[in-house]
Amino acid sequence: MTLVQSIFSRVMPRHVVDRMEAESRAWKAKCPCGCNLSFWERGGVRFGASGKPQQLLKCPECQQWTMHTVTREGLSDEF
Numbered sequence: 001m002t003l004v005q006s007i008f009s010r011v012m013p014r015h016v017v018d019r020m021e022a023e024s025r026a027w028k029a030k031c032p033c034g035c036n037l038s039f040w041e042r043g044g045v046r047f048g049a050s051g052k053p054q055q056l057l058k059c060p061e062c063q064q065w066t067m068h069t070v071t072r073e074g075l076s077d078e079f
């Protein structure tokens with residue numbers, strides 16, 4: 001767990017933390033180089049997302065700041 005993730009898990013109620021982790025795992029950001037990692041795997045969180053499909057992120061694979069295509073996988077919209 002990264003610092004950001006542990007801070008969130010300390011200040012939020014358990015069920016919110018679980019949901020936040022699930023959200024952060026479901027949201028993936030794909031680099032033009034082909035690297036496709038979830039926000040959780042990148043050490044961040046994404047919660048109550050705005051639905052912006054493009055985001056400038058640093059890719060852990062090619063080490064470049066590139067426009068990533070953000071997609072959401074595997075979660076229903078019941079939240």
Ligand SMILES: [Zn+2]
Nearest residue numbers: 031033059062
């Ligand atoms: Zn990349």
